[in-house]
Amino acid sequence: MLPKSPNDSAQTSFFDIANQLNSNHPLIALGNAIDWSLLEQEFKSLYSPLGRNAKPIRLMSGLLMLKQLYDLSDEGVVAQWQMNPYYQVFCGETSFQTNVPCHSTELVKFRNRLGKQGVEQLLKISVALHGEAAEEPTVLVDTTVQEKAITYPTDTKLAIKIINRLNKLAKTHDIKQRRTFVKEVRALRVVSRYFRHVHRRAKAKKALKRLRTIAGILLRELQRKLPESVLQKEADNFALYERVLAQQPKDKNKVYSLHEPEIYCVGKGKDHKPYEYGRKASVVSTLNSNIIVGVASHDIHEHDSKTLKAALASAEHNRQTPIKTAVADRGYRGSKRSVKPEVILPSAPLKRDSQEECQRKKYLCQKRSAIEPIIGHLKHDYRLCRNWLKGSQGDAINLLMAACAWNLRKWMVAFFLLEFRSGIWLFMIKIDRYDRNEIIWVHLG
Structure with missing residues (x-):
C-alpha cells in the first residue's frame, strides 16, 4: 500500500526533538536540503494501493543513505537510528522514537523494489544538491x-562446496545415498593444501581429481533418485555444478563462486x-x-x-x-x-x-x-x-549508493565550512563590541 506521510502536526511533547538539537548540524541541514517530495513522486508507482500501510519513502531512502554514508550494515543502520536523534530527524521524524524503524530485511526488499533505476534517482538528487558545481x-x-x-577461489573449494550441497539436498528430500564420502572428503581437504609444496604437489593434484570424481558420483546418483519436480527446480544448479567440475585452469569464462557465478x-x-x-x-x-x-x-x-x-x-x-x-x-x-x-x-x-x-x-x-x-x-x-549485495543488480546499486554518499558528504563538508567561517565572523564581532564597551567604560570611569 502507499506509504504514510510523516506526521506534520505542530503539537509538541516531552520527546519532541525538533527544538532540542543543533539546527545547524550538517545532517539536519542535509535533510532540509533534499527534495523528498520528488522521491515520493518517483517511487509512488512502485507501491500497490492495496495491503497494509508501508513505511514512509523518506524513512527508507534516508536509511539507505545513512547506511552508505557512515559505512554501516543493514542491521547496524537500524540499530544506530534507534539511538541517534540526528538520524531520526534526517529521516523525517519530529519526536524521538524508542523503537526500531523497521526490520533490517525490509531494507533488502526496499532495494529490490527500487532496482537500479530507482537508486539512480538518489544519485541524481545528490548531484543536483551541488547546483552549478556539478555542471x-x-x-x-x-x-x-x-x-x-x-x-579466494580454488578448484578444491568449489568441489567441496558442491559435495556439501549435494549431501544437504539428499538429506532434505530423504534420499538414501549409497555413500556420503564425508570422512574421505575431510582427509582430502587436508591433502589438497599442499599445491605449492614441491614434494607434495602430486598428492594435492590427485586429491583434487578424487574430489571431482566424488562430486560427479553424488550428482549422478541424485539425478537418478530425485523426483522429476525437484530435478526441474534444480536443473540450473546441476548444470552449474557440471560446468564447475569440467573447467580447467586456463579456460575462459570460468566460475569462481557458486553463489555469484557471473x-x-x-x-x-x-x-x-x-x-x-x-x-x-x-x-x-x-x-x-x-x-x-x-x-x-x-x-x-x-x-x-x-x-x-x-x-x-x-x-x-x-x-x-x-x-x-x-x-x-x-x-x-x-x-x-x-x-x-x-x-x-x-x-x-x-x-x-x-x-x-x-x-x-x-x-x-x-x-x-x-x-x-x-x-x-x-x-x-x-x-x-x-x-x-547479490547479483548484477546488487553491484549496480552498491556503486550508485557509494557515489551518492560521496556527494552527500561533499555537501555536508561544504556546509560545515560555511557555518564555521560565519561562526568565526560573528565571534570576532562580539569581541570587537566587547572591547569597545570596555574602552568606553574605562573612558567614562
Whole structure:
C-alpha cells in the first residue's frame, strides 16, 4: 500500500526533538536540503494501493543513505537510528522514537523494489544538491574493480562446496545415498593444501581429481533418485555444478563462486593483489569540484576503452548540460571514436597543436590524478571495497549508493565550512563590541 506521510502536526511533547538539537548540524541541514517530495513522486508507482500501510519513502531512502554514508550494515543502520536523534530527524521524524524503524530485511526488499533505476534517482538528487558545481564541462573518468564478497577461489573449494550441497539436498528430500564420502572428503581437504609444496604437489593434484570424481558420483546418483519436480527446480544448479567440475585452469569464462557465478577475474598487476574478483566499475567526476556525476557497473569483462560510452551516458543522465571534455588515462586508448565529447589522454603533443593547446592538455592530464583518491575513499569509506549485495543488480546499486554518499558528504563538508567561517565572523564581532564597551567604560570611569 502507499506509504504514510510523516506526521506534520505542530503539537509538541516531552520527546519532541525538533527544538532540542543543533539546527545547524550538517545532517539536519542535509535533510532540509533534499527534495523528498520528488522521491515520493518517483517511487509512488512502485507501491500497490492495496495491503497494509508501508513505511514512509523518506524513512527508507534516508536509511539507505545513512547506511552508505557512515559505512554501516543493514542491521547496524537500524540499530544506530534507534539511538541517534540526528538520524531520526534526517529521516523525517519530529519526536524521538524508542523503537526500531523497521526490520533490517525490509531494507533488502526496499532495494529490490527500487532496482537500479530507482537508486539512480538518489544519485541524481545528490548531484543536483551541488547546483552549478556539478555542471562543469570537463570531467575525469577512471575504472576500478568492485570486488564481490567471496572467498579466494580454488578448484578444491568449489568441489567441496558442491559435495556439501549435494549431501544437504539428499538429506532434505530423504534420499538414501549409497555413500556420503564425508570422512574421505575431510582427509582430502587436508591433502589438497599442499599445491605449492614441491614434494607434495602430486598428492594435492590427485586429491583434487578424487574430489571431482566424488562430486560427479553424488550428482549422478541424485539425478537418478530425485523426483522429476525437484530435478526441474534444480536443473540450473546441476548444470552449474557440471560446468564447475569440467573447467580447467586456463579456460575462459570460468566460475569462481557458486553463489555469484557471473563475476569475472580482473588482472590488475598489483604486487599485493594480482587478481581481483568482481565487476568493473567506471567513475566520472567533475574537474575542480570533484563531484561524482556518473557511475557505471559493467557485467561483461571489457577493455577500459569500451566502458567510456556507458560511463559518460550515466553522467549525461544526471546533469543538465552536456559534457564537452573527458580526461582519462592511457587505458582508454581507442575510445575517442565511440563518444561525442573530446577525450584527452596522456600522450606526446601533436604537430598541429599550438603551445597553448599543449599546455592545456598537460594541465588536464595532471589534474586527472585527482580521481584516484576519490576511488580510494569510495572503497574504504563508502562500502565499495567489498560488495555484499547479490547479483548484477546488487553491484549496480552498491556503486550508485557509494557515489551518492560521496556527494552527500561533499555537501555536508561544504556546509560545515560555511557555518564555521560565519561562526568565526560573528565571534570576532562580539569581541570587537566587547572591547569597545570596555574602552568606553574605562573612558567614562
